[in-house]
Amino acid sequence: MNRSQLINELAEKTAISKKDITTILDAFTEMVAEKTKAGDRVFIPGFGSFKPRLQTSRPARNPRNGDVIQLTPRTIVHFKCASLLLEKMNK
Incomplete structure (x- = not known):
């Protein structure tokens, strides 16, 4: 969707x-x-939570030419489903 x-x-x-x-x-x-x-977690009861997470520097491969590059550290947003949402999905 x-x-x-x-x-x-x-x-x-x-x-x-x-x-x-x-x-x-x-x-x-x-x-x-x-x-x-700002580093805060956003929690929505019955739906889930959005939480910032630091992704460390890591090597990655360019799929076009195969070159290995080093990715810089960055903040990503991790979403975790609430157990109620998982139960509704699996009924």
Whole structure:
């Protein structure tokens, strides 16, 4: 499911306009980015949590020419599903 499909499906299941859903989704994305950039964990009960994680420097291979390069350390966002979401998926 992509972004536009998510917006359309949420609009169908709720009485909220696509424009308002887009605004909410943009605000949510921005808020998660701000909080994880600050080093905070964002936890949504029943859904999961977004947590910043430091990815260390490591070697990688360029698939086009096979050259080995060294990737610089960076912060990534790790998502962990809540157990309730996993239970609903596996019913």
